[in-house]
Amino acid sequence: MNRRAEIAHRCLLLANKEIARGWHLFELEAPLLAHAGPGQFVHLRTGSSTDPLLRRPVSIHYADPAAGRIRLLIRISGSGTALAARRKAGEELDLLGPFGRGFPFLDETAPALLVAGGIGMAPLFFAAVQRQRAGLPFEFFMGGQSDALLPPDEYFLAHGIAPLIVTEDGSRGGRGLVTALLEERLAGAVKPLRVHACGPAPMLARVAELARSAGVPVHLSLESRMACGVGACLGCVVHVNVDGKVEYRRVCRDGPIFDGEAVCFDN
Ligand SMILES: Cc1cc2nc3c(=O)[nH]c(=O)nc-3n(C[C@H](O)[C@H](O)[C@H](O)COP(=O)(O)OP(=O)(O)OC[C@H]3O[C@@H](n4cnc5c(N)ncnc54)[C@H](O)[C@@H]3O)c2cc1C
Ligand code: FES
Structure with missing residues (x-):
């Protein structure tokens, strides 16, 4: 976690690629934001004017301090995110941040269980990449509505990550909820172990309940x-x-x- 340079930034949008239906991956030139950690977010002005007035919070999906670049992964869920998705490479984006406290304990050696629901994978992907690079053990569980509404396997494999995926309609991985994967994994699990999760509130409530009954510490991104x-x-x-x-x-x-x-x- 890092609270340096919490300021306004005008950042060049280098690429905007749709990697799943309604999921847009932004690559940005942002040297002053590239020190941010997993779990931190920026406050994005989605359009090029002051309409809509309110910014939208978006997690840092990946940051590369050496290249001075960050990535954001935006899933269209309403008018603001739809407007952001239409921004084009070459435009300047107006961001504030980085804000928030990142996921703690990402550098500890005990295995981490990363549990993501839908776009909740945005910050956890970054956490998984960090653990992968540091050679620290982790498992990445992801749940979504259907295959078309999740990034393809290649997206993760390109970073050496292979999440265990389930979908509500069974079109990718098993059919069911990601919390069922966690429940299975926690049954008789060897400790120490730690859970980090991000997703919709009902999912997070269940994750907290499962971790509590298993006696495993858990951090949630709300x-x-x-x-x-x-x-x-x-x-x-x-x-x-x-x-x-x-x-x-x-x-x-x-x-x-x-x-x-x-x-x-x-x-
Ligand atoms: C810390 C943080 C990090 C986030 N990171 C990402 C990210 O990396 N990528 C991403 O796509 N989204 C992320 N979000 C969610 C994103 O901010 C909202 O989807 C966005 O603000 C919705 O704006 P909109 O104008 O498109 O939708 P609106 O028109 O404002 O709302 C559309 C629908 O989405 C619901 N909604 C709005 N805001 C939220 C919210 N915060 N959580 C859940 N439902 C909401 C509304 O109730 C409504 O049903 C994050 C939110 C927070 C708080
Ligand atoms: S959004 Fe205003 S206090 Fe958090």
């Missing part, structure tokens, strides 16, 4: 909706349990990664 992105509006707060008391935390400043033990999902 995808709250954001407005200011800098801790001022309180639009992104979540409830966490601190010593038996419920407290508020801002996902943009205090997260987006939280100890899964503490997050209150019933709110």
Whole structure:
């Protein structure tokens, strides 16, 4: 995690490639953002004007400090992301960041289980690449709706990664939810072990529950909706349990990664 250079950046978009239906991979020249770690995010102005006014949070999908480049992986889910997907190579993008605390303990030797639902794979892919390069053990579990809505195997293999994938309709890997893979893996697992997860809230709630019953520490990246992105509006707060008391935390400043033990999902 690194909080240097949390500033505005105008970055040249070098490439925008659709790698699965509605998933756009951006390559950007961004030397001041290329030191960011897995789990950190940028706040992106999706269009070329101030419409829409609010920026959208997007995880750093990959960063290469030597080349001064970063990648973002954007899945179209509404008007802002659809607008971003239409940006073309050669345009300048307006970004703020890097924001947030990254996934902790990525350099420890105990095996890491990386669990991603849908676009939740964006930051976990980066974590997997880091662990792969450092020769640290990890397993990468991914769930999605269907084959066409996930990047192809080659995308991962190009980085030496082979996630275990399941889809809800069974069109790729087994049929089912990624949490079922985790449940199977945690049954009788040898510790120490650590879980990192990112995806929709119901998935994260189940991941937290499974890790808690297995006695395995878990960190979750939460995808709250954001407005200011800098801790001022309180639009992104979540409830966490601190010593038996419920407290508020801002996902943009205090997260987006939280100890899964503490997050209150019933709110
Ligand atoms: C820390 C963080 C990192 C993120 N990283 C990525 C990333 O790497 N790639 C990516 O594609 N997306 C990422 N997201 C989610 C992305 O910010 C939202 O999909 C985007 O803001 C939606 O904007 P929109 O204008 O396209 O959709 P809107 O028109 O605003 O909404 C469209 C639909 O998406 C839902 N939605 C909006 N925001 C979110 C959200 N934050 N989480 C879940 N559902 C939402 C709305 O309820 C609505 O149903 C991240 C979110 C956070 C908080
Ligand atoms: S988005 Fe404004 S406080 Fe987090």
